[in-house]
Amino acid sequence: MHSGDPNGARQALLPAGLQDVLYPDAAHEAAIVEKLIRHVSRFGYARVKPPLIEFEDSLLAGPGGQVSEQTFRLMDPISQRMMGLRADMTPQVARVAVSRLAQEPRPLRLCYAGEVLRVRGSQLRPERQFTQVGVELIGTASRRADAEAVFLASDALLSVGVEGLSVDLALPTLVGRLFEVLGLSEQERQELRAALDRKDAAAVQQAAGRHADLFDGLLRASGLADEALERLMALPLPESVLGEIERLSEVIGEVRRMNPELVLTVDCVDHRGFEYQTGLSFTLFASGVRGELGRGGRYDAPRGEAEGEPAIGFTLFMDSVLRALPIPSEGRRIYLPSDSDGAFANALRAVGWITVTALDESADVYSEARRLKCTHLLVADRIEEVED
Amino acid sequence: MHSGDPNGARQALLPAGLQDVLYPDAAHEAAIVEKLIRHVSRFGYARVKPPLIEFEDSLLAGPGGQVSEQTFRLMDPISQRMMGLRADMTPQVARVAVSRLAQEPRPLRLCYAGEVLRVRGSQLRPERQFTQVGVELIGTASRRADAEAVFLASDALLSVGVEGLSVDLALPTLVGRLFEVLGLSEQERQELRAALDRKDAAAVQQAAGRHADLFDGLLRASGLADEALERLMALPLPESVLGEIERLSEVIGEVRRMNPELVLTVDCVDHRGFEYQTGLSFTLFASGVRGELGRGGRYDAPRGEAEGEPAIGFTLFMDSVLRALPIPSEGRRIYLPSDSDGAFANALRAVGWITVTALDESADVYSEARRLKCTHLLVADRIEEVED
Known part of the structure; x- marks a missing residue:
């Protein structure tokens, strides 16, 4: 249809990674967004809507710093200060929580939906604009908060009809803490991290030296949650790290209690994409669907000079979520x-x-x-x- | 609450005209947007969703040129071309209609909802980001299309509970055509336009010279539609302009047939804010509510070098619409x-x-x-x- 239209051809050319969503897709996306929001709202998550642009220094504070290179900048002609076009909504919602909603009782449950823009697409997600739907649970370090976040992310996706759902749990800070506790040198750390990232067992054994069994075991303790946990528990982990595994085990138990049928997997060496996470993190997949449907995890909501508030949240990526759902037929x-x-x-x-x-x-x-x-x-x- | 929060105070400072919408307002806004879209969808308007940013030259073509000064510019690092952050969605939807949907049957009915951003707020609307909900009816010059647009805009607002609604109809090109037909000089036109804009009857009489009765009559033919039409019909209007008045009268009759109770007013000298309109235009108000709830009118959807397609549409401004509605109470x-x-x-x-x-x-x-x-x-x- 498009190539046959000489008049419109020039105008139809959009920048790479940006698109016109047509019907019925546009209507379908909006309907699913509202269903997801309605679902999490029923769990006490109150909707907030930060602006699309704000001052660079507040947008990129704390967890926002992670997407600094992906953030479009604009000059504000009124204040003559630099502003950024948001590339992620979590930092904005965290800012709202610790500033305008600082006096609201904790734990504070917030949800949001909106568009984000990125300077460049990635290989896995070439889109430069996509819709996020998410929740943030702020001001609690409770294990039950971790379980609520994992459960709610999966429950929301199930509620709109996603099939073949699985949640991959990660402890992105675990390996780093092990490095610390075991007193590995900077070079050992780099080699070992590279080997773990490649999931290259032979290289891990070699780079880990006297800790070969431990790191090899960690690498192999991936897969379905129960088996992975069993293997993790059998590893010669230092006392100070064991707590994290016990916590993971408890969270898994609590999620299972809420949904015994949810497929849970564990990957203890995964850390990429969780750069601002401070503890339990997770990624949501649907079998046969390209790209992750969402991700979440623990982080600190920054409060300027003061200590940050412990928080956990998740974000669903609507482009992937929609790929996991059939387009409904139109009415009469x-x-x-x-x-x-x-x-x-x-x-x-x-x-x-x-x-x-x-x-x-x-x-x-x-x-x-x-x-x-x-x-x-x-x-x-x-x-x-x-x-x- | 805000001033008592030293940690968050710095971060809470948003650029002028931008705000965090909190609960319950954010949830309320989203609910009303979806209700409005659902309402117009039932009339066959198919939802589309253009991107937030696109190339400057397509964004600002045709009707988009009107908001050029209000549009934030961004450099696209991929194409090295200048992009604009949309300040209005109508030009985008018109672009989609004449390009990607060029082969779809006419009349083409499209609807949309989304955020727009402006470089500066106006006195009446200090917000620099606001939500638009609108429809475009493309590829028809029919009078019934005009009536459908006026009726649907009001019907959508009534469906979400707006009270005290009125629609002010305008013919923004009428005075200009009269100037043309009557052969007024550039200076006469400027003086007369200024006097009409000020609604200054004495100045209009003086500036209109031998046409004093005509322009004075035009100025006075404002107010409730029936009386205004009667006065307009009684004026010594040139044949070539009379057609516009007859068309207005027909559209009013058709809208009345669909909703006999709708309050309709007419202002034939109003043209400000309708710079890209080519015919019947209208503004929606609710009594006691600051700012217009929406506006619409005829325009040409540009097709590059080819002749544009006749179109009519309207846009509702959610900030004003929400001011006209009570916040619903929260549930248990x-x-x-x-x-x-x-x-x-x-x-x-x-x-x-x-x-x-x-x-x-x-x-x-x-x-x-x-x-x-x-x-x-x-x-x-x-x-x-x-x-x-």
């Missing part, structure tokens, strides 16, 4: 004569019909109805079907 | 113990309860429920009310 669509009764048309719309009213007299209303893609038409007060 | 909110039954909690949420689950053991669940602003709590399987 009826072509009405221009002088048709308003009350009758109202009644049709009230029960879900889409009405398309004629704007010009037409000799052949039947072919006009078909041309306008109507499934039905009103002729002499009778509803008739339009044949394909 | 129940505090649940951390180990409460998941199925029971699900059942509560399914019938509209908001559940807030305890994340820590608390000795006094009652005061904890109150602290977390719950209206109820679950104690020993019984729902109890929380007293204020």
Whole structure:
């Protein structure tokens, strides 16, 4: 359709990674966004809506610093200060929590939906604009908060019909703490981290030296949660790190209690993409769907010079979520004569019909109805079907 | 609350005209946006969602040129071309219609909702970010299309509960055409336009010279539609301009047929804010509400070198629309113990309860429920009310 349109061709050219979402996709996306928000709202998460742009220094403070290179900058002609176009909403919601909502009781449950923009797309996500839907649970370090976040992310996705869902749990700070406790040198750390990132068992053994068994075991303690936990518990982990594994185990138990059928996996060496996370983190996948559906984890909501507030949250990426769902079929669509009764048309719309009213007299209303893609038409007060 | 928060104060400072929308306002806005979109969708308007940014030359083509000075510019590091952050969605939707949807049957009905950003706020609308909801009806010059746009804009607002609604109809090109037909000099035009803009009857008489009666009559032919039309019809209007008045009269008749109770007013000398309009235009007001709720009108959807397509549409401004509506009261909110039954909690949420689950053991669940602003709590399987 597009290439055959010389007039529009030049104008249709959008920047790479940006697109016009057409119908029915645009309507479907909006419906799913609102369903997800309604779902998390029922769990006490109150919706907030930060602006699309704000001052660079507040947008990129704390966790926001992670997306600094991905953030478009704009000059504010009023204040003459630099502003940023948000590349992530979590830092904004954290800012709202610790500033405008500082006096609200903790734990504070907030949710949001909105567009974010990135300077460049990634290989896995070439889009430069996408819709985020998420929650933040702020002011609590409780294990049950971790469980609520994992459960709620999966429950929200299940509520809109995602199938084949799995949640991959990670402890992105674990390996770093081990390095610390075991007193590894900077070079050992770099080699070992690289080997772990590649999941290269032989290289891990070599780089880990006297800790070969430990790190090899850590690498192998991946997969379905129960087996992974069993293997982790059997490892010769230092006391000071064991607590994190016990916490993971408790969170898994609590999530299982809320949804015994949820597929949970564990990967204890994964840390990429969790740069601002301070503890339990997780990624959501649907089998057969490209890209992650969402991710979440623990972080500190920064409070300027003061100590940050412990927080956990998750963000769902609507482009991936929509790839996991079928497009719903459109409703019945009826072509009405221009002088048709308003009350009758109202009644049709009230029960879900889409009405398309004629704007010009037409000799052949039947072919006009078909041309306008109507499934039905009103002729002499009778509803008739339009044949394909 | 804000001033008492030294840590958050610096970060809370947003650029002028930008704000964090908190709850319950953020939830209310989103609910009204979706209701409005659902309403217009039932009339066959298909939702589209253009990107927040696009190349400057496509964004500012045709009607978009009007908001050029209000548009933030960004450099695209990928294409090295200048992009704009949209200040209005109508030009984008018109672009989609004439490019990607060029082969779709006409009339083409599209709707949209989204955020727009402006470099500076105006006196009447200091906000620099606001939400637009609108429709475009493209590829028809029919009078019934004008009537459908006016009716649908008002019907959508009435459907969400706006009271005291009125629609002010304008013919922003009428005075200019009269100047043309009457052969007024550039200086006469400027003086007369200035006098008409000020609604200064004495100055109009003086500036209009031999056409004093005509322009004085035009100025006075404002107000409730029926009286205004009667006065307009009585004026010594040139034949070539009379057609516009007859068309206005027909559109009013058609809108009345669809909604006999709608308050319609006419102002034939109004043209400001309708710079890209090519015919009938309108503004929506609610009595006692600051600012217009929306505006619409005829324009040409540009097609590069080719002749534009005739179109009419309207945009609703959510900040004003929300000022015309009461904030709905929040639902019942129940505090649940951390180990409460998941199925029971699900059942509560399914019938509209908001559940807030305890994340820590608390000795006094009652005061904890109150602290977390719950209206109820679950104690020993019984729902109890929380007293204020």
